[in-house]
Amino acid sequence: MRSAVQRLFWGGLAGKLLGLVREVLLAAAYGTGAPAVAARVAQTATLVPVDLFTADALSAGFLPVHAELRRRDPARAAALFHALRALLLALALVVTVALLLLAGPVVDLLAPGLDGATAATATSFLRVSALGVPSYLQFALLSYLEASHGSFRLSSARATVQNAGMVAGLAVAWWLSAPVALAWGFPAAYVALHAWAHRSLRRRGVLSPTPWDRHDARAALAPLWRRVRPLLLLPVVLQASVVAERVVASLLGDGVVAAVDYARFVATTGVSLLAVPLGLAGLAVLPGLSAAATRERLERLVPGVLVVVVPLSAVLAVDADGVVRALYGRGAFDAAAVATSGQVLTGFAVGFWAQALSYVLVKALNARDRNRAAVTALAAGLAVTLTVDLTLPRVLGPVALGLAVSAGAVVTTALAARALGVGAVLVRCSVLCAPGALLAALAAALVGAAVPGTWAGLALGSAAALVVWGLHVACVPALRRALAQVLRRS
Numbered sequence: 468m469r470s471a472v473q474r475l476f477w478g479g480l481a482g483k484l485l486g487l488v489r490e491v492l493l494a495a496a497y498g499t500g501a502p503a504v505a506a507r508v509a510q511t512a513t514l515v516p517v518d519l520f521t522a523d524a525l526s527a528g529f530l531p532v533h534a535e536l537r538r539r540d541p542a543r544a545a546a547l548f549h550a551l552r553a554l555l556l557a558l559a560l561v562v563t564v565a566l567l568l569l570a571g572p573v574v575d576l577l578a579p580g581l582d583g584a585t586a587a588t589a590t591s592f593l594r595v596s597a598l599g600v601p602s603y604l605q606f607a608l609l610s611y612l613e614a615s616h617g618s619f620r621l622s623s624a625r626a627t628v629q630n631a632g633m634v635a636g637l638a639v640a641w642w643l644s645a646p647v648a649l650a651w652g653f654p655a656a657y658v659a660l661h662a663w664a665h666r667s668l669r670r671r672g673v674l675s676p677t678p679w680d681r682h683d684a685r686a687a688l689a690p691l692w693r694r695v696r697p698l699l700l701l702p703v704v705l706q707a708s709v710v711a712e713r714v715v716a717s718l719l720g721d722g723v724v725a726a727v728d729y730a731r732f733v734a735t736t737g738v739s740l741l742a743v744p745l746g747l748a749g750l751a752v753l754p755g756l757s758a759a760a761t762r763e764r765l766e767r768l769v770p771g772v773l774v775v776v777v778p779l780s781a782v783l784a785v786d787a788d789g790v791v792r793a794l795y796g797r798g799a800f801d802a803a804a805v806a807t808s809g810q811v812l813t814g815f816a817v818g819f820w821a822q823a824l825s826y827v828l829v830k831a832l833n834a835r836d837r838n839r840a841a842v843t844a845l846a847a848g849l850a851v852t853l854t855v856d857l858t859l860p861r862v863l864g865p866v867a868l869g870l871a872v873s874a875g876a877v878v879t880t881a882l883a884a885r886a887l888g889v890g891a892v893l894v895r896c897s898v899l900c901a902p903g904a905l906l907a908a909l910a911a912a913l914v915g916a917a918v919p920g921t922w923a924g925l926a927l928g929s930a931a932a933l934v935v936w937g938l939h940v941a942c943v944p945a946l947r948r949a950l951a952q953v954l955r956r957s
Contacts, residue, residue: 482626483736487794489630490732492637495798499722499729499807501585502646507728508578509592509650511713512570516562517600519706521555525611528695534615536687543683545675547691548612550684555608559601566597577710578724580717592650599654602661609664609674616673621664632656701842704849708875711856712868722807723865729795729804730787730812730869737779738823758835762888765831769824769889770896770949776823777900778936781908782929783816786915789925807865814869821876824893828883840886848879899946903939907932 497503529551536544566573570593574586581589610621636652639645668674716723783790788809796805815822825848832841852875859867884893915928940946 482630483739485627485630485634486732487736489634489637490729491795492634494729494795494800494804496637496641497646498799498801499725499804500799501588501721502640502649503725504578504581504585504721505589505592505646506649507724508574508581508589508713508717509596510653511709512573512577512593513566513596513600513653514603515706515709516565517559517604519702520558521604521607524551524691524695525607528691528698529608530611530615532687532691532694533612537615543687544615546681546683547687548608550681550688551691552605552608555604556601559604563597563600566600567594570594570597577713578717579714580719581721581724585721588646591647595647595650596653599657602654602657606657606661606664609661609668613664613668613673618673620667621660625660628660629653629656632659697839698842701846701849704846704853708849708853708856711853712871715856715860716865716868719860719865720807722804723811723868726804726808726865727811727868729791729808730815731872733783733790733794733812734815734819734822734869734872737776737783737819738826758888761831761835765828765887765889766892767949767952768827769884769892770945771952772824772827773820773896773900774940774946774949776820777904778907778933780816780819781904781936782911782932783819784813785908785911785932786925786928787812787816789915789928793922793925810864810866811869814866815872817870818873818876821873821880825876825879825883828880828887828889831887832883835887837886841883844879844882844886847882848875848877851875851878896945896949899943903936903943903946906939907936910935 493503493506529547533544533547536547570590571586574581574589574593578586578589606621606625610625613619613621632655633649633652636649636655639651640648665674712727713724716727788805791808791812792805795808825844829841829845832838832844852871855867855871855874859870863870880893881890884890911928911932914931915924917924917927940950
């Protein structure tokens with residue numbers, strides 16, 4: 468188990484680093500111009516219909532059902548895999564053909580605010596991206612098949628290879644002055660992943676071409692449906708939120724579409740690097756604990772996560788422009804792109820602490836086999852995100868797109884904490900953190916203003932915020948104990 472976790476961690480880290488390279492190069496080459504916008508719209512249009520039907524069917528359905536069947540009825544487990552493989556192939560062909568034939572109307576529906584030239588570019592990108600759908604779905608199924616056998620080589624390599632394909636596509640697009648080459652990175656990566664997965668699993672004996680019985684397949688699909696059925700609402704709300712965000716962003720201006728993803732990469736990377744190790748380190752033993760022991764462990768974990776992520780949330784909120792400029796501010800990524808992406812990142816940053824904590828608490832619900840409560844918390848948060856996306860951007864502008872995600876994360880955090888019995892601890896610790904967060908943000912703003920718009924200003928402001936936050940934690944015993952526990956675990 469430890470080797471599997473390490474493989475997934477290092478694979479995820481490699482994928483994030485290559486993803487950073489991809490974002491930095493894309494920003495330098497195209498900024499928030501038409502090719503960058505077209506790439507975002509095409510990827511969303513490609514993945515929304517696929518993930519709508521398959522995300523939970525594979526992770527929460529196929530994986531546990533196949534793993535259980537493999538132990539007690541290998542023939543039925545094989546029948547389940549082959550039946551689902553055929554269903555996914557049929558779905559992929561339908562989606563691919565539909566996207567190829569209806570690329571223009573799909574782009575108009577997803578991003579109605581794009582100008583004609585950008586919409587035409589997005590349409591050509593979408594027709595290319597659609598070619599990767601069959602391999603995308605087949606590779607996903609094969610990676611879960613491997614995971615059912617206790618190996619995670621495919622899962623750990625996925626993000627790295629996908630980002631490598633997109634970086635290669637970007638290089639070709641830049642070299643040939645042919646932006647559409649950007650779109651070829653996605654299908655190229657997944658065709659390569661699909662071929663590698665098929666060959667690797669055949670060689671290891673995990674994937675065999677043995678005949679399968681249709682009656683066994685129907686019998687195996689029944690428990691898969693029972694497991695997936697309670698989760699059907701979540702992907703619908705999730706994909707509706709994704710579509711709404713794209714629609715609203717396009718109505719605010721072509722550049723806002725790309726700016727949202729540049730900002731989101733910063734926020735999600737922070738959550739992945741902080742919440743995942745902090746959360747999983749404390750949650751690995753939850754399935755074997757009683758309800759009281761689980762609550763006790765979470766009462767220690769929640770303050771520890773907040774002590775780490777709150778100051779980062781404050782720094783990001785105060786100097787989002789500086790962070791964006793430091794990462795992306797070169798080449799075609801001009802001052803307007805920095806300003807727009809900075810506004811969106813400010814919205815994300817306000818609730819960065821909640822995005823990290825919601826990840827930890829939802830994982831705790833999953834570990835305790837309380838998936839219905841986890842789905843309820845996530846769906847409620849996504850509904851709030853959708854509501855804010857549809858109401859506030861006209862008043863607040865691009866920052867509202869980040870605030871929508873933050874508001875949804877706060878709701879998910881509150882509901883998950885309540886379901887786990889740690890709502891009071893969350894409220895108490897948030898109240899203790901609030902004064903220090905405000906003072907840290909003020910320190911970052913004042914010190915950073917001495918040398919604005921520079922790496923030095925960002926570094927000095929961040930250092931001042933961390934010093935102020937450290938003094939605040941040292942003066943509050945509950946926060947001091949929480950930080951000590953984090954340091955001991957690390």
